Amino acid sequence: MENIIEIRGLKKHFGQLEVLNDIRFSVAPGEVICLIGASGSGKSTLLRCVNLLETPDAGEILVHGQNILQGRMDVNRYRTKVGMVFQSFNLFGNMDVLRNCMVGQTHVLKRSKEEARQKALFFLEKVGMRDFLGASPAQLSGGQKQRVAIARALCMDPEVLLFDEPTSALDPEMVGGVLEVMKGLAREGLTMIVVTHEMGFARDVSTRVVFMDKGVIAEEGTPQDIFQNPQNPRTREFLSRYIQA
Amino acid sequence: MAEFFTKVLDIAQRYWPLFWAGAKVTLLISLTGTVIGLVIGLLVGSVRAVKVEPRDSLGVRIGKHLVHALTSIYIEVFRGTPMIVQSVFLYYLLKPVFKWNPVTAGIFIVSVNTGAYMAEIIRAGIQSVDPGQTEAARSIGMTSMQTMLLVVLPQAVKNSFPAIGNEFVVNIKDTSVLSAISVTDLYFQSIGVAGSIFAYTQTMAITASIYLVLTFTTTRILGLIEKQMGRPKSSFPASQTVPGNPTF
Numbered sequence: 001m002e003n004i005i006e007i008r009g010l011k012k013h014f015g016q017l018e019v020l021n022d023i024r025f026s027v028a029p030g031e032v033i034c035l036i037g038a039s040g041s042g043k044s045t046l047l048r049c050v051n052l053l054e055t056p057d058a059g060e061i062l063v064h065g066q067n068i069l070q071g072r073m074d075v076n077r078y079r080t081k082v083g084m085v086f087q088s089f090n091l092f093g094n095m096d097v098l099r100n101c102m103v104g105q106t107h108v109l110k111r112s113k114e115e116a117r118q119k120a121l122f123f124l125e126k127v128g129m130r131d132f133l134g135a136s137p138a139q140l141s142g143g144q145k146q147r148v149a150i151a152r153a154l155c156m157d158p159e160v161l162l163f164d165e166p167t168s169a170l171d172p173e174m175v176g177g178v179l180e181v182m183k184g185l186a187r188e189g190l191t192m193i194v195v196t197h198e199m200g201f202a203r204d205v206s207t208r209v210v211f212m213d214k215g216v217i218a219e220e221g222t223p224q225d226i227f228q229n230p231q232n233p234r235t236r237e238f239l240s241r242y243i244q245a
Numbered sequence: 246m247a248e249f250f251t252k253v254l255d256i257a258q259r260y261w262p263l264f265w266a267g268a269k270v271t272l273l274i275s276l277t278g279t280v281i282g283l284v285i286g287l288l289v290g291s292v293r294a295v296k297v298e299p300r301d302s303l304g305v306r307i308g309k310h311l312v313h314a315l316t317s318i319y320i321e322v323f324r325g326t327p328m329i330v331q332s333v334f335l336y337y338l339l340k341p342v343f344k345w346n347p348v349t350a351g352i353f354i355v356s357v358n359t360g361a362y363m364a365e366i367i368r369a370g371i372q373s374v375d376p377g378q379t380e381a382a383r384s385i386g387m388t389s390m391q392t393m394l395l396v397v398l399p400q401a402v403k404n405s406f407p408a409i410g411n412e413f414v415v416n417i418k419d420t421s422v423l424s425a426i427s428v429t430d431l432y433f434q435s436i437g438v439a440g441s442i443f444a445y446t447q448t449m450a451i452t453a454s455i456y457l458v459l460t461f462t463t464t465r466i467l468g469l470i471e472k473q474m475g476r477p478k479s480s481f482p483a484s485q486t487v488p489g490n491p492t493f
Contacts, residue, residue, distance in 0.1 A: 051384055053380055053383065053384065076383075076386045076387070076388055077386065078386075079383065079384055079385065079386040080385065080386035082384075083384070083385070084380075084381070084384035086377060086380065086381060086384075088375075088377050089377075090375070090377035090378050090380060090381035091378075091381070092378055092381070092382070092395075092396050093374075093375075093378065093400055094396065094399040094400045094403070103395060104385035104386065104387065107387065107391055107395065108385060108386040108387055108391070109386075149381075152381075152385070153384075153385070156385050156386070
């Protein structure tokens with residue numbers, strides 16, 4: 001199948017620090033890709049480059065064959081196709097749960113209020129937050145906020161959904177609920193790229209695991225390849241910490 | 246002592262229409278000036294919060310730097326000089342152009358002066374909004390303008406409401422300097438009364454009391470509004486905040 005996103009020769013540095021070095025990476029429809037690796041290995045930066053929250057220094061990002069880094073590309077249009085779920089939820093503090101899920105639909109996609117509302121209700125139901133429509137983000141727990149944030153992203157009908165350590169800021173007992181929602185989405189065939197430290201999720205849910213080390217992709221393969229038979233010594237070293245734990 | 250208060254009461258009784266007329270002008274100028282100043286502050290503050298981005302073309306870059314420099318000059322000049330000097334300077338400078346009366350000039354000066362302070366209040370308010378929310382707004386495809394109007398500014402204004410209200414209270418008092426251009430505000434009327442009967446202490450006791458009533462009432466009303474804004478819009482039952490299970 002044709003790739004949705006294809007990344008070639010991607011480079012990014014912050015000051016002197018090389019964060020991404022010559023990344024080659026592609027995403028096919030229906031894939032659930034987990035990016036794993038130590039902190040500072042460039043996972044989050046790679047993810048943020050995919051929807052241009054970070055501007056790469058060099059390289060190409062081809063979306064359906066078109067390079068989005070070249071010329072006058074409509075970045076906002078593109079971003080509606082690539083949803084993002086953040087570690088710190090980032091719900092809009094001045095809006096209740098329902099409006100958080102509607103505002104992008106009505107103001108960016110120009111959907112009618114009624115259509116936006118129906119869509120929001122559908123996805124809020126799906127993430128188990130239908131009973132909280134009038135709640136403000138400040139009234140919700142971390143896990144609830146993250147589920148609303150997932151619904152907000154889904155309401156835009158993205159082709160790919162990016163998750164940047166979606167459970168890292170959660171209390172342990174909240175993690176399960178969010179991971180359940182993500183597993184459900186994966187089962188339905190949503191294309192996802194997930195930066196995560198949840199090795200159980202990577203092993204059980206992903207179709208491909210990408211191990212990053214010092215700004216390069218050190219190894220990638222099926223979860224079986226990576227978890228049972230890692231080739232790269234750095235992968236082995238990284239994973240051994242999780243297996244012991 | 247008793248004599249003093251008798252005199253005060255006497256002055257209040259005889260001249261209250263003048264005090265009343267002056268208080269109305271004071272309120273008119275300070276309220277209008279604060280509201281227009283807030284509008285100026287919202288515009289200038291938001292413009293100043295726009296950052297130069299690596300994707301910007303050279304023209305846009307130069308434009309942004311220019312706007313930033315001009316707004317900086319505006320803010321520094323109006324915050325760094327006394328309003329009494331600004332009022333005399335601008336009143337006579339622009340009189341041939343606008344042919345304005347002192348009250349109109351007063352509203353203009355208070356607006357522009359307050360705008361400089363408001364711009365910094367709003368800029369600080371914008372910075373108090375978590376940048377993650379801006380990223381989230383951009384990630385669902387909002388333009389930077391939509392992000393500002395729909396997400397950032399409402400929260401910036403709410404966060405800086407106490408400081409915005411304080412500007413109004415300050416203006417009630419500071420419009421007294423407009424008597425330098427013969428604006429017939431509370432202070433101007435009072436000094437007229439005091440001079441004509443040569444009773445400065447007693448008259449100013451009345452004037453001070455009226456200013457105190459105005460500022461005290463305003464502070465209370467602003468406090469009530471602030472309390473109201475702090476409340477979530479819907480009454481949301483606390484029992485529902487227990488994490489529900491996703492319905493997969």
